[in-house]
Amino acid sequence: MATSSHLLPQALHMIPRIPNLSSKSLGVSWFLPRASSVNSRISVSRVSLNHPGAIESRKRRVIIAKAEESNEGETEADLEDVAETVEDTGVEEAKTPWKPRTKLGDVMGILNKKAIEVSESVRPVPEIRTGDIVEIKLEVPENRRRLSIYKGIVMSRQNAGIHTTIRIRRIIAGIGVEIVFPIYSPNIKEIKVVSHRKVRRARLYYLRDKLPRLSTFK
């Protein structure tokens, strides 16, 4: 409380800078009682790094974060909130450096999404789940005359962005063969879901121990 009180003069400077701080225009009231200032500090610091710009988002998130406390008088709450944001940004900038808008952790996700979009525009991939019996037409560079056809049951699906793979199992010429295909590969010319078998698992590794009959598909 001592900290917030000594920041009040700074907060008074801040008020003209932050335009619509009073929530009367919004018609929503956000509450920051003194008692729970510790919690509020944490939640506000979590909210937004784009401090001067995204007042709206900050407000929205503050509303979402806590809406239980009683209203203590709006001007008081305003000042306190400003004080705490000032303190938070001060604290933040001391502890963590200013981060760009696209966070580092999101980059791989964004790149994967873009790559998947590119692949989907060339050839759309149907919804494939474990237990589907699919037929895949693959272009093999060694055998460019015609497409190899692989049919089988999907044993598992591993999601990894652009390298999302499915594992197909089939009994070929008496021997069980499992092939892992990356479904967004440009070599795959067509994937077609032929039928579906009801399974109660995400990975059907038990099929390896079962009778070959269960993995045979005409």
Added chain:
Amino acid sequence: MAAALASRLTKGRSLLGGLTNAFSGLMSSSSSGSILSQQQQRTFIQMGTKLKVVDNSGGKEVMCIQSLRGKKGARLGDIVIGSVKEAVPKSDVKKGKDAIQKGKVKKGQVVYGVVVRAAMQKGRVDGSQVRFDDNAIVVLGIKEKTKVDENGKKKKQEYKGSFYQPLGTRVFGPVPHEMRVKKQLKILSLAQHLV
């Protein structure tokens, strides 16, 4: 089936299955946290590995005694040296489709073979992986005992070209495309099914 059971034991899962009481139920739930470590990790073909023979050269089962490639062992498409543990019983030559005498490879002989099916997954350049349910080889040649020449030097065994060619005339079961890379084109042409 016994092998599968043994693998489950080694992975530390409870054998009891339906008979578990609460305690072992807790144990199994904690151990199944990392499902990947519990999957069977297939490894290389090394000394002592039993391999099926899938051509009509006469052998039935071969035990690997040396892998000619790789420190850890052979993979799909590599050549191994093996000792024939089980062979087709010797019988007389008959004129027929199979040109070679039945049982050309006898038990106890040391043979070269190329691995055509491996339980260990092999990655391909396009990102796909292939694995079979068993380990199998095609016999390439019989290793003879090194003969001593007139000069007293050891005579080296000669093979046609730089790659060995299969001994049999038929190949059973599926054959992967890796044979093309390994220059085993004859096996590819004899194969029933290309994977």
